[in-house]
Amino acid sequence: MECENAQSLIDGYLDRELDPARSLEVEDHLRACGLCSQSYKDHQGLRDAVKSAEVYFKAPTDLEKRVQRAVRQVAKAEPAPRWRAWSWIRVTAPLAAAALVIITLLPYFGGLSQEELLTRDVVSGHIRSLMADHLVDVASSDRHTVKPWFNGKLDFSPPVVDLVAMGFPLTGGRLDYLNNRPVAALIYQRDKHLINIFVWPSSKTGGTAVTTTARQGYNVLHWTDSGLNYWVVSDLERNQLEKFVELLKAPPSRSP
Amino acid sequence: MEGKDKLARFEQTVLPHLDAAYNLARWLTRNQHDAEDMVQEAYLRAFRFFNSFRGVDARSWLLSIVRNCCYSWLQQNRSHELSTMFDEEKHSVNADASNPADLALQSADHEMLVKALDLLPLEFREAVVLRDLEGLSYKQIAEIANIPTGTVMSRLARARERLKRILCDR
Numbered sequence: 001m002e003c004e005n006a007q008s009l010i011d012g013y014l015d016r017e018l019d020p021a022r023s024l025e026v027e028d029h030l031r032a033c034g035l036c037s038q039s040y041k042d043h044q045g046l047r048d049a050v051k052s053a054e055v056y057f058k059a060p061t062d063l064e065k066r067v068q069r070a071v072r073q074v075a076k077a078e079p080a081p082r083w084r085a086w087s088w089i090r091v092t093a094p095l096a097a098a099a100l101v102i103i104t105l106l107p108y109f110g111g112l113s114q115e116e117l118l119t120r121d122v123v124s125g126h127i128r129s130l131m132a133d134h135l136v137d138v139a140s141s142d143r144h145t146v147k148p149w150f151n152g153k154l155d156f157s158p159p160v161v162d163l164v165a166m167g168f169p170l171t172g173g174r175l176d177y178l179n180n181r182p183v184a185a186l187i188y189q190r191d192k193h194l195i196n197i198f199v200w201p202s203s204k205t206g207g208t209a210v211t212t213t214a215r216q217g218y219n220v221l222h223w224t225d226s227g228l229n230y231w232v233v234s235d236l237e238r239n240q241l242e243k244f245v246e247l248l249k250a251p252p253s254r255s256p
Numbered sequence: 257m258e259g260k261d262k263l264a265r266f267e268q269t270v271l272p273h274l275d276a277a278y279n280l281a282r283w284l285t286r287n288q289h290d291a292e293d294m295v296q297e298a299y300l301r302a303f304r305f306f307n308s309f310r311g312v313d314a315r316s317w318l319l320s321i322v323r324n325c326c327y328s329w330l331q332q333n334r335s336h337e338l339s340t341m342f343d344e345e346k347h348s349v350n351a352d353a354s355n356p357a358d359l360a361l362q363s364a365d366h367e368m369l370v371k372a373l374d375l376l377p378l379e380f381r382e383a384v385v386l387r388d389l390e391g392l393s394y395k396q397i398a399e400i401a402n403i404p405t406g407t408v409m410s411r412l413a414r415a416r417e418r419l420k421r422i423l424c425d426r
């Protein structure tokens with residue numbers, strides 16, 4: 001280990017925050033290097049001085065009472081008194097009634113169809129997976145890791161194919177929720193574009209052809225095959241995404 | 257959680273960490289009066305958001321709220337302190353081993369240490385306070401300060417190196 005590296009690890013070593021292997025490496029270096037061993041001793045001395053110098057400021061005695069009083073006051077004001085609850089209902093009830101009428105009548109005046117609603121949910125699911133730092137539950141490019149991960153989490157087993165040779169490496173899998181049920185989400189990648197595939201069982205046994213739509217700049221493809229619904233969404237170009245779907249439906253036979 | 261139940265649970269799990277809250281606030285604001293105000297504000301905020309508290313580590317949760325309150329306050333009242341933070345990556349540790357700290361430490365008393373700590377840049381001071389005074393792990397500090405654990409380690413290294421310089425130079 002070089003001094004520069006050791007210097008950056010000395011405090012982690014001192015605070016017992018390194019993993020055992022690293023810890024041993026630092027220890028070996030300190031035994032051999034006078035310079036680093038001196039800074040270790042210095043930092044140890046400083047840490048112990050700070051710890052023992054009684055520089056911990058305890059709360060002044062009346063602060064607890066003051067804080068408690070303030071919190072209790074807020075707590076008292078929190079549950080809305082009855083008359084206020086009623087006045088709130090008086091204002092919102094007509095609004096709620098109007099909303100109910102609109103919701104009931106909407107389908108007759110060109111409301112959203114089941115398919116459009118689902119498309120919207122799929123796109124939302126895709127965007128959410130990119131935003132929330134929760135793209136994958138199981139991160140692996142190996143289909144033999146991703147597929148079994150769903151065991152015991154879903155009542156079906158989503159097909160996972162290896163398309164890395166075609167330029168679509170697998171990134172991982174995730175549990176998601178769509179169409180009022182838990183679904184499997186598989187994530188593939190093409191260069192910097194991420195592709196989410198949502199899979200769940202269909203009520204129909206047969207298959208349907210691929211339907212392509214675009215929403216908010218995302219391409220959405222969906223079809224049914226062997227009793228499973230597939231929804232693919234990505235910001236990838238349409239023809240590339242269509243090619244990906246072709247590969248997905250008929251994966252090239254794998255060499256043994 | 258409703259009314260009385262929430263208050264009782266809050267007082268049981270969060271109120272006992274008053275000293276930790278005050279100590280952090282005192283070191284971040286560097287004076288008693290403002291620290292007390294920060295603690296009260298943090299507790300009110302914590303109570304408002306208590307329904308969203310899911311963890312078991314009430315102290316870390318409270319401390320992250322105290323820290324947020326203090327930082328907003330510093331931004332409004334002492335924004336120059338927040339801008340004194342220099343680029344951590346560009347300034348390497350540069351250990352000064354030719355000048356051992358033993359002697360300086362032997363003669364350093366309580367008051368000198370408080371002064372030296374007060375002189376540290378905000379982010380360094382907070383790392384030392386959370387680690388050496390509060391005894392938190394790097395992981396807990398990383399969550400409170402919203403930084404990677406590696407940064408916690410490098411901040412502590414630089415903080416201790418600075419403390420050494422301050423104490424040796426006096």
